[in-house]
Amino acid sequence: MLLAVISDTHMPLGKRRLPVEHLVGADAILHAGDFSARSVLEELQTLGPPVHAVRGNVEDPWIHTHLPLQRTLEFAGVRIGMIHDAGPAAGRLARLRRRFRDEDAVIFGHSHIPLHETAEDGFQIFNPGSPTEKRRQPKFTMGYARVDDRTVTFELVELG
Structure with a gap:
């Protein structure tokens, strides 16, 4: 199973476009x-694959009302948590592990800085960066999560 992972699209603005x-x-x-x-959510929903999302900190009122602050999804036996702002970098992996005790991984955004870390127990956190607002990063990015045989593997994808 292939999951496309994005965050921080901050659209519509200028010539930005979804990948x-x-x-x-x-x-x-x-x-x-x-x-x-x-x-932006509606545009994603027209692409075909189901869209699962959480709200961020710069959403219009409709998004803020209709999307949860955090959620957990299950794909082929793998539990993936989602949250926008995972807090400060210091202690993030342990903090998310405590918050998402029953999950195998957590996807987050907010910083626009791609990140993938794995704890000793196999728990993973993944930030795909941003496909539309790279800020100080060298590339626009997104990610893939591959779920197979009750495991998840993350891949960072650099965009043009």
Whole structure:
């Protein structure tokens, strides 16, 4: 199973566009918040794969009302938590492990800085960066999560 993972799209703004070519073939799209506008969620929903999302900190009122602050999804026996803001970098892995005790991994956003860390017990955290607002990062990024045989493997994807 292939999950496309994005966050921090902050659209519509300028010439930004979703990396549609990297999303349409996925089994699901996971968005870790900061759509900014409902229209971005609706555009993702037209692509075909189901969209699962949490709200970020710069959402329009509709997104803020209709999306949860955090959630947990299960794909082929793998439990993946989602939250937008995972807090300060110091102690993040342990803090998320305590917050998501029954999950195998957590996807988050907010910083626009790609990150993948694994705890000693196999618990993973993954931030896909941003496909539309790289800030000080060298590339626009997103990610894939591959779920197979009750395990999840994350891959960072650099975009143009």
